[in-house]
Amino acid sequence: MRRERGPLSGPGIVVAGLRKRYGSAQALDGMSFSVRPGVVTGFVGPNGAGKSTTMRAILGLSAVEAGTALIGGTPYRRLRRPLTHVGSLLDAGALHPGRSARDHLLWLAHSQGLGARRVDAVIGQVGLASVAGRKAGGFSLGMRQRLGIAAALLGDPPIVMLDEPFNGMDPEGIIWMRGLLRGLAGQGRAVLVSSHLMSEVQDTAGHLVVAGRGRAVADASVAELVASASGGRVVLRTTAAARAMGLLARAGATVASDGGESVTVAGLSAERVVALLNTNAVPFSEVSAHRASLEEVYLELTREAVEYRAATSEVPR
Numbered sequence: 001m002r003r004e005r006g007p008l009s010g011p012g013i014v015v016a017g018l019r020k021r022y023g024s025a026q027a028l029d030g031m032s033f034s035v036r037p038g039v040v041t042g043f044v045g046p047n048g049a050g051k052s053t054t055m056r057a058i059l060g061l062s063a064v065e066a067g068t069a070l071i072g073g074t075p076y077r078r079l080r081r082p083l084t085h086v087g088s089l090l091d092a093g094a095l096h097p098g099r100s101a102r103d104h105l106l107w108l109a110h111s112q113g114l115g116a117r118r119v120d121a122v123i124g125q126v127g128l129a130s131v132a133g134r135k136a137g138g139f140s141l142g143m144r145q146r147l148g149i150a151a152a153l154l155g156d157p158p159i160v161m162l163d164e165p166f167n168g169m170d171p172e173g174i175i176w177m178r179g180l181l182r183g184l185a186g187q188g189r190a191v192l193v194s195s196h197l198m199s200e201v202q203d204t205a206g207h208l209v210v211a212g213r214g215r216a217v218a219d220a221s222v223a224e225l226v227a228s229a230s231g232g233r234v235v236l237r238t239t240a241a242a243r244a245m246g247l248l249a250r251a252g253a254t255v256a257s258d259g260g261e262s263v264t265v266a267g268l269s270a271e272r273v274v275a276l277l278n279t280n281a282v283p284f285s286e287v288s289a290h291r292a293s294l295e296e297v298y299l300e301l302t303r304e305a306v307e308y309r310a311a312t313s314e315v316p317r
């Protein structure tokens with residue numbers, strides 16, 4: 001895609017120290033992170049972690065008590081023709097049910113000085129061409145999500161922000177969505193996508209912001225997160241677990257057994273473990289570096305936030 005202006009080289013989204021309270025609920029408690037161009041950033045966290053409130057704050061829809069949210073270096077309210085700077089999908093239900101999909105987009109396009117050609121382009125891009133004349137009120141949630149994404153892409157924005165876009169999508173839709181997100185990032189756009197399920201974003205996002213209790217508990221690349229959680233542990237399978245454990249503990253490792261043939265070793269490299277076992281003629285069938293799954297990392301990072309949520313009464317919206 002050819003781009004006329006040069007916003008792609010500018011910063012994406014920068015959120016710093018957002019704080020917001022709803023009654024007794026601290027929805028945002030110092031939320032800070034940035035979303036860079038050229039990569040899909042997954043915004044994950046349990047229900048109530050503050051993802052939607054953050055996105056609303058970025059778009060100036062939710063007043064915050066402290067902190068800043070900048071889009072390409074500018075607060076949303078100061079953007080001229082905002083759809084050309086940031087495209088967003090917050091609530092797929094927010095459309096006129098009696099209006100056709102195409103008319104809905106035309107109305108939105110005209111409000112931003114955009115023409116019908118852009119409308120037809122985005123309708124094609126999201127795969128709604130065959131139903132564009134149908135009333136949006138009859139659309140399934142998955143179709144509404146597509147329509148919402150079409151609206152987000154209308155202004156060909158360098159920044160795209162989607163709240164739970166996988167909601168209501170069937171498996172084919174999910175695959176399509178992943179491809180779309182990767183494609184948008186591949187064109188150099190900054191893409192922020194929220195989900196309360198790590199599995200939805202893990203194969204698509206290169207970077208993750210993990211939210212818990214109104215703040216970012218992690219803001220790192222997927223590779224960094226997995227490496228930090230794996231902690232250099234080595235897993236060993238042996239029929240001589242007791243001997244192996246004694247030997248490795250004397251060499252300075254911390255060892256743990258599952259009671260069977262599997263031993264987890266911390267503090268020694270896989271190479272060193274193999275060398276020690278060989279030298280001491282301890283039989284083993286496997287030595288491998290343990291690699292934490294992203295799901296494990298996520299559960300560990302958000303455990304506290306989930307416990308906190310379970311112990312707090314829900315504030316009705």
Ligand SMILES: Nc1ncnc2c1ncn2[C@@H]1O[C@H](COP(=O)(O)OP(=O)(O)OP(=O)(O)O)[C@@H](O)[C@H]1O
Nearest residue numbers: 022025027047048049050051052053196315316317
């Ligand atoms: N309009 C509102 N009125 C009162 N409380 C609200 C409102 N919106 C959000 N909250 C509260 O703020 C906190 C953060 O909610 P938010 O919707 O931002 O979380 P989330 O991470 O997007 O969760 P989900 O995945 O459920 O959408 C929660 O405690 C929620 O109950």
